[in-house]
Amino acid sequence: MSNSSLSLIVEVKARHEEAQDIVTFELADPHGRPLPAFSAGAHIDVQVxxxxxxxxxxxxxxxxxxxxRDRYLIGVLRDPASRGGSVAMHDEIRVGDLIQISAPKNHFPLEPAERTLLLAGGIxxxxxxxxxxxxxHTDTTFELHYxxxxxxxxxxxxxxxxxxxxxxxHFHFDDGPAEQKLDLESLLATPAPDTRVYVCGxxxxxxxxxxxxxxxxxPxxxxxTEYFAGAVANTEDDDSFEVKIASSGATLTVPADKTVHQVLTENGIDVMVSCEQGVCGTCLTRVLEGEPDHRDFFLEDHEHAANDQFTPCCSRAKSKVLVLDL
Incomplete structure (x- = not known):
């Protein structure tokens, strides 16, 4: 895995138990310098x-x-079913530690709207x-349902x-009374042309x-939407296929039990990956020929339909060959 995007060293200035199994980490420049600016909806890559x-x-x-600009604050849910990231953050990251991160990225930006509806599930x-x-801060009309x-x-x-x-x-608890739980049908019954909906969870x-x-x-x-984890894919019906590297003409076989990224790495072709679940878009690669089998949560529907890019960390091919712009 390439770490070339991890360009910042920050110090853990504080950690706080926000709720059961949720910890926040306050990160700052070790020398007190301003951190790169970010916009609402942004995230950072963290090396764990x-x-x-x-x-x-x-x-x-x-x-x-x-x-x-003096700090970044992140919240981390301890997930026993995770692949190690959240558990390591909870168990091993302490105040005073130096960790490596990327500059902020934003794939989930706020768009102008007269009214905004925010829907949060858990973390x-x-x-x-x-x-x-x-x-x-901007006096925009909004509601947050948590x-x-x-x-x-x-x-x-x-x-x-x-x-x-x-x-x-508005707080909604699973163990609360029925009338307190979120009624999606009522909340979303009438599409409003001046309203945008943001959902994460x-x-x-x-x-x-x-x-x-x-x-x-x-509309x-x-x-x-912002997904924190990819869905568990059903791989029982997966077949092998080939990827062709446009720059060299090399053709590589991707077996049913490996990802495109794994095969590329085994053959010395470096594609930066991060989440490995099709959520972050770090590994997005241009497709010159062929039809991808999109399994990511990063690209929007019209981008999937264009079939000119895909996520080699999780997506596969519907055609026998994909020609990649590598």
Whole structure:
């Protein structure tokens, strides 16, 4: 894995237990210099080193006010089913540690709208909290609906209660009374031409929101999503296929049990990857010929339909050959 995007060294200035299994880390320049600016919805790549494992890179959304330049704040959910990143962050990163990160990137930006509807599931609150800060600062009309299992698993409750936009935030707990739970059908029943919807959280939560919006007739260009993890792919019916490298003419076989990225790496062809789940877009590669089998959550529907780029970390091919611009 290439680490060329990890251009910043930051110091962990503080860590705080925000809720059950959720920790925030405050990161700053070790010498007190301003950090690169970021916009609401941005994330950073973080290099995580876990004992007995290879160094890995994970993405974490920035959840502090986007006008702050003295720090980055990230929230990390401890996920026992993860591939090591969140557990290592919780167990091994301490105040005073130096870690390597990328400059902020934003694949989930706020777009101009008269009204904004923010829907957060669990740790999906992190980019949406940053958006709420920005929207409140610009006096934009918005609502934030925050869904969690229970109050004990709800991060940033004190911060939200102390904010100037507390009355715009609605909490919904799985273990709460029925009337307190989020009613998606009622909330999204009437598409509003001047409203944009932003949703972030687990795949099931996002899919529920998107299917409700689509059933109600919301225009797709008014719907914005940020996935934190890719879906578990069904690989039983996968076949082998070939990728051709345009620059050299070399043809490589991708077997059913390997990804395109793995085969490229084995043959000395370096493509930067990060999430390895088709979420972040780091490995996006141009396709010159052939039809990809898109399995990512990064590209939008019209970009999938164009078939001129794909994510080699998880996507495959519907055609027998893909010609890659490498």
């Amino acid at each position: 080193s876990s004992k007995g494992q290879d160094t890995i890179i994970r993405q974490y959304s920035l959840c502090n006010h986007p006008e702050e 999906g609150i992190t980019p949406l909290l940053c958006m709420a800060e920005r929207l409140a 869904c969690t299992r229970s109050p004990e698993r709800t991060a940033f409750r004190d911060r939200i209660a102390a904010s100037g936009f507390a009355e715009k935030v 687990p795949t099931g939560f996002i899919d529920a929101v998107m299917s409700t919006c689509q059933a109600a007739g919301w 797709s260009d008014r719907l914005h």
